[in-house]
Amino acid sequence: MYFPSRVVAGKELAEEIAKKHNGEACAIVALSDGSVVVGAQIALKLQALLCMLVVAPIELPREGLPIGGIAEDGSFAYNGLYSEGEIEELLSEYYAYIEEQKLAKLSEIHRVLGAGNLIRKDLLGGKTIILVSDGLSSGFSLDVAAEFLKPVNYKKLIIATPLASVPAVDRMHVLGDEIYCLNVVDNYITTDHYYDKRDIPPHDTLVKLIEKIMVSWKN
Numbered sequence: 001m002y003f004p005s006r007v008v009a010g011k012e013l014a015e016e017i018a019k020k021h022n023g024e025a026c027a028i029v030a031l032s033d034g035s036v037v038v039g040a041q042i043a044l045k046l047q048a049l050l051c052m053l054v055v056a057p058i059e060l061p062r063e064g065l066p067i068g069g070i071a072e073d074g075s076f077a078y079n080g081l082y083s084e085g086e087i088e089e090l091l092s093e094y095y096a097y098i099e100e101q102k103l104a105k106l107s108e109i110h111r112v113l114g115a116g117n118l119i120r121k122d123l124l125g126g127k128t129i130i131l132v133s134d135g136l137s138s139g140f141s142l143d144v145a146a147e148f149l150k151p152v153n154y155k156k157l158i159i160a161t162p163l164a165s166v167p168a169v170d171r172m173h174v175l176g177d178e179i180y181c182l183n184v185v186d187n188y189i190t191t192d193h194y195y196d197k198r199d200i201p202p203h204d205t206l207v208k209l210i211e212k213i214m215v216s217w218k219n
Contacts, residue, residue, distance in 0.1 A: 002194050003163075005199045007037060007038075009134070011041045011045075012162070013038065013041070013160050013162060013180055016180055024128055025126065026048035026127055026128045026129075027048060027127040027129055027154075028042050028132055029053050029129055029149075030052045030133075031053060031142075032055075032133065034135070034191065036206050036209075037134065037200055037201075038133070038161075039132035042130060042132060048130070050213050051119040053144075053145055054112065054113060055144045056069060056070055056108060057069050057141075058070060058101045058102060059101075060094050060097070065140070066138070067090055067094075068144070069141060070106055071109075074106060075148040075150075077143035078143065079140040080139055080143045081139060081171065117211065118207065118214070119214075123217055125152055126153065126154070128156045129149060129152070129156070129157050130158045131160070133159075133164075134195075135161060135162065136163070137168065137190075137191065138167060142159060142168075142175050156177045157176050158177065158178045158179070159172045159179045160179070161180070161181055161182075162183060162194075163181070163191075163194050165185055
């Protein structure tokens with residue numbers, strides 16, 4: 001299945017989620033710039049808080065999948081698609097490199113965010129959290145998000161995406177209380193490949209939008 005745009009895909013997801021969760025206190029946590037476009041449609045439908053969790057992958061030389069990822073507060077999680085044995089083996093060879101990459105990626109995230117505040121844990125408590133992606137080739141961003149949310153006393157965790165690979169759907173089932181996925185892709189190419197239109201505004205525009213939303217919810 002291909003989608004005309006992320007806006008259209010987000011509206012389709014919103015309709016499905018609203019059948020069960022309309023009127024519920026929800027918070028949308030988008031996992032990338034493209035995910036903000038999808039998540040905004042769900043937030044509008046549910047009249048929910050929209051925020052963004054910036055996650056950066058930790059990649060290793062000659063490995064096809066990221067070994068894990070790190071969030072803006074330093075939360076780190078290994079990619080759940082690796083077994084414990086595989087992670088131990090990779091750590092024995094790349095431990096120092098991984099630690100260096102954590103610091104580098106965290107610095108990069110903070111540089112991109114600047115003084116911005118795109119997510120606040122105190123606004124998430126007591127709500128149904130809807131993690132939103134515009135496409136999941138793997139589940140590492142979900143693992144990082146789950147780690148980030150551990151201190152939050154949320155009601156329920158929902159994971160929603162227009163499309164995901166088979167391994168990513170497996171992680172969705174493990175981590176989420178509910179999942180919504182419009183299309184399961186056997187041979188995932190790139191997320192952009194499945195959208196006819198690349199309707200992602202500039203990053204700075206998205207940051208300003210979310211900052212404005214966060215201020216309005218705070219007040």
